[in-house]
Structure formats: C-alpha cells, structure tokens
Amino acid sequence: MRIVIIGAGAAGCFCAAVLKQRFPQADVLLLEAGPAPMKKLALTGGGRCNLTNSFALLKSVDEAYPRGAALMRRALRAFSPGQTLAWFEAQGVQFTLQEDGCYFPVSQDAGQIVRTLSRAMQQGSRVELRCRSAVRRIEALPDGGFRISGSDFTVDADKVVVTAGGSVRRDFLAFLEPLGLEIVPPLPSLFTFSIADPALTALSGVVVEQARLSIPGTRFSASGILLLTHWGFSGPAALKLSSYAARALPECAYRCPLCVNWLDLSQQECRTMLEALQREHPLKTCANARIEALPHRLWEVLLAKAGIGTQVRWKELSAAALNRLCLTLTAFPCEMAGKYPHREEFVTCGGVALSEVSAQHLESKRFPGLYFAGEVLDIDAITGGFNLQAAWSTAYIVAMSLNIP
Numbered sequence: 001m002r003i004v005i006i007g008a009g010a011a012g013c014f015c016a017a018v019l020k021q022r023f024p025q026a027d028v029l030l031l032e033a034g035p036a037p038m039k040k041l042a043l044t045g046g047g048r049c050n051l052t053n054s055f056a057l058l059k060s061v062d063e064a065y066p067r068g069a070a071l072m073r074r075a076l077r078a079f080s081p082g083q084t085l086a087w088f089e090a091q092g093v094q095f096t097l098q099e100d101g102c103y104f105p106v107s108q109d110a111g112q113i114v115r116t117l118s119r120a121m122q123q124g125s126r127v128e129l130r131c132r133s134a135v136r137r138i139e140a141l142p143d144g145g146f147r148i149s150g151s152d153f154t155v156d157a158d159k160v161v162v163t164a165g166g167s168v169r170r171d172f173l174a175f176l177e178p179l180g181l182e183i184v185p186p187l188p189s190l191f192t193f194s195i196a197d198p199a200l201t202a203l204s205g206v207v208v209e210q211a212r213l214s215i216p217g218t219r220f221s222a223s224g225i226l227l228l229t230h231w232g233f234s235g236p237a238a239l240k241l242s243s244y245a246a247r248a249l250p251e252c253a254y255r256c257p258l259c260v261n262w263l264d265l266s267q268q269e270c271r272t273m274l275e276a277l278q279r280e281h282p283l284k285t286c287a288n289a290r291i292e293a294l295p296h297r298l299w300e301v302l303l304a305k306a307g308i309g310t311q312v313r314w315k316e317l318s319a320a321a322l323n324r325l326c327l328t329l330t331a332f333p334c335e336m337a338g339k340y341p342h343r344e345e346f347v348t349c350g351g352v353a354l355s356e357v358s359a360q361h362l363e364s365k366r367f368p369g370l371y372f373a374g375e376v377l378d379i380d381a382i383t384g385g386f387n388l389q390a391a392w393s394t395a396y397i398v399a400m401s402l403n404i405p
C-alpha cells in the first residue's frame with residue numbers, strides 16, 4: 001500500500017513520523033512544493049517555535065479557535081497538548097512553559113523541532129521525501145485509489161493525506177478542483193492594523209500591558225498586550241482581534257472604526273482609579289501623577305485627547321474633565337485604515353470545509369482514503385501555539401486512522 005502525503009510542513013511531517021512509528025515498513029511518499037521541508041516551522045515563534053499552549057488561561061476552546069472549535073475539541077481529546085509534549089520529549093526535546101501558557105523548546109530553537117521530525121521520519125524504511133514537487137492535480141481513480149500529478153511527475157496512491165497548509169493565493173488549492181470538494185474561500189488572519197492617527201503612530205515602541213480592542217457595533221473584541229508601532233497596532237490584542245474578525249473585515253476593506261479601552265477596565269473601575277489619583281496627589285500635575293499601568297508617553301497623548309493640559313493639577317480637574325479622561329481611557333475612538341501592507345499574515349482562515357470530512361478520522365466523506373490535516377482544513381487559531389497544536393492533533397488523528405494491512 002502506498003501512502004502519499006502532500007505538503008512537508010508541520011502536519012505532513014508529523015503525520016509521516018507517527019505513521020512510521022506505527023508501521024516502520026510503510027511505503028510513504030512525501031511530496032513538497034518547496035526546496036526543503038518544514039520551512040515555515042523553522043520560522044515559527046520568531047525562530048523559537050511556540051509548539052503548543054497549556055490552554056490554562058482560556059475559558060473555552062472556542063476562544064482559541066474562531067474557526068473549527070468543535071472539531072478541535074474532539075481533536076484535542078484524541079491528541080492533547082500534554083501528549084504532544086510527551087511525544088517530543090520522548091524524542092529528546094525539553095520544554096519551558098511561559099506565564100502566558102505558551103510552550104517553547106528549552107533550546108529556544110525551532111530548528112530543533114525540525115531536526116526532531118526529520119529524524120523521526122527516518123525510522124524503519126525511511127519516508128521518501130521529494131522536494132520541488134508541487135502537486136497540480138489529484139483525481140480519484142474508478143477502481144479506488146488516487147492519481148497525483150505535478151508538472152513532471154505522476155504517482156498513484158492507495159491513500160492520500162493532504163497537508164498543504166494555507167495561503168490566500170487564489171490558485172492555492174486548485175489541485176483539489178477535480179474532486180469538487182467545498183472550499184471555504186481563504187482569507188488572511190493574524191495581521192496587524194494600520195491606524196490613521198499620527199498622535200498614536202508617533203508612540204511607536206510603546207507597550208500597553210492589558211488593553212481591550214473592539215469593533216463598535218459588533219461582537220468582535222479582544223484583550224491583551226497592545227503594541228503601538230509606526231503604522232498602528234500590533235501585539236496579541238490586535239492579532240487576536242484580526243483573527244476573530246478575519247471573515248468580517250474584508251467586507252469593509254479593512255477600514256472600520258475601532259475602540260480602545262487602554263486599561264481593559266469598566267468606566268466605573270477607571271473612575272475609581274482617577275478619583276484616587278485626585279485624592280492622593282491633589283498638588284501634582286496630571287502629567288506627573290498618572291495611572292502606572294500606562295506608559296508616560298501614552299498618558300500625555302491621552303490627556304491631550306481629553307483636552308487636559310499637562311500642567312493642570314489634579315485638584316483643579318473639573319468633573320467634566322474627569323469624565324472626558326475616563327471616556328478617553330476606556331472608550332477611545334480611532335479608525336482602522338487597513339491591514340499593515342508590508343508583512344505576511346501568519347495564518348489563513350478558510351480551506352477545505354469541515355463538512356467534507358468525518359470528524360473522527362478526518363477522512364473525506366465523498367472519497368474514502370483521502371485525508372486532510374493542518375491548516376489546509378478550515379481551522380485556524382489565535383497566536384499562542386494553538387495553530388501548531390491544530391497541526392499536531394489533526395495529523396495524529398490521520399496517522400492513527402490509516403491502517404496498513
């Protein structure tokens with residue numbers, strides 16, 4: 001039996017490695033479009049590879065997976081973050097857990113994960129890896145099995161695993177067209193926001209530890225660290241919001257009003273803090289005695305936006321001015337003027353519709369013997385190791401579903 005895996009990324013290589021553990025003599029051919037396997041994996045987490053997450057800080061799996069949460073709940077039961085860590089630890093990788101729930105290898109080197117998977121794929125009769133072999137077409141054969149072709153090759157397979165990842169290129173999944181599967185149109189997710197407010201972009205480098213970013217009039221809202229950059233907003237809060245609103249934002253061409261709560265506090269909580277400042281520092285200027293959670297440069301801009309001079313003392317602040325400051329801190333209006341144009345998005349939402357696959361085996365309902373894993377499925381997550389966990393869990397399910405006589 002010949003198994004062909006299309007795409008040597010995280011999901012494809014992990015699937016091949018687990019398959020080899022189960023069936024060392026299995027005939028596995030891994031076709032990769034690029035010049036080498038796992039190119040993206042080597043770049044993950046800024047080269048450190050945020051391999052997975054403890055999930056401890058989440059209220060629910062839905063929070064991490066704006067698309068595909070139901071399937072991921074099942075997939076995480078089949079192969080959890082704990083099992084993922086144990087699998088890599090058994091191969092000699094040690095991990096460190098950050099306060100934010102993210103796991104990284106102690107080596108802080110994504111290359112170690114790439115080398116570990118490469119080694120694991122060489123167990124038994126090694127996986128045959130063919131790079132520079134982009135698949136252009138896949139068709140189901142009348143008597144069972146599949147024919148896969150590229151510009152200069154054709155191979156037949158009994159079982160096929162598609163792990164081609166994600167891309168917003170229109171022709172990206174064209175090779176699946178002969179099968180007529182439903183494809184959810186791919187769109188970028190996890191991008192940063194251009195903001196048309198020179199007072200904010202002048203604050204490039206400022207970090208706000210706990211802010212909330214929302215799109216007024218919608219349910220889209222995300223909290224966390226917010227980074228101010230020379231083009232606008234970045235950091236976990238912005239990336240998370242881009243993920244939650246990834247399907248909605250193209251409808252307004254990535255231009256819409258935004259609301260920033262710089263402290264992620266209710267108006268009442270914020271007012272209590274301001275009144276405490278007023279009580280404790282009546283003679284200090286508003287610029288000098290500030291809410292400590294907000295960096296000085298940002299505080300001065302926010303005072304100006306609220307129409308409060310930096311030399312005004314706290315005891316001189318009128319009730320109306322305190323109200324304005326409270327609103328500026330908790331419901332600051334600004335405009336998203338587009339996605340940041342010069343940076344790749346981190347993941348694609350969309351891909352093969354989940355209705356096309358059985359949740360238990362990730363096998364095509366219409367074409368038995370055809371499986372899907374990783375980002376090629378309509379599953380994507382916020383940042384924090386959740387995207388790679390989706391790749392590990394779905395690839396594991398497929399590897400365990402493939403039975404070789």
Ligand SMILES: Cc1cc2nc3c(=O)[nH]c(=O)nc-3n(C[C@H](O)[C@H](O)[C@H](O)COP(=O)(O)OP(=O)(O)OC[C@H]3O[C@@H](n4cnc5c(N)ncnc54)[C@H](O)[C@@H]3O)c2cc1C
Pocket residue numbers: 006007008009010011012031032033034037038039040041043044045046049050051052133134135136163164165166175344345346347373374375376384385386387388389391
């Ligand atoms: C810069 C960056 C950093 C990231 N950091 C993290 C992180 O730290 N933690 C995290 O959880 N997620 C991270 N992600 C997201 C994560 O890398 C992806 O979700 C994950 O790699 C998806 O794995 P995959 O195997 O499904 O797809 P990929 O890793 O993209 O692999 C797909 C492979 O298929 C190949 N392919 C595509 N089409 C064909 C074809 N027609 N024929 C043959 N081969 C084909 C591609 O060349 C590629 O090698 C990051 C993404 C980026 C871009």
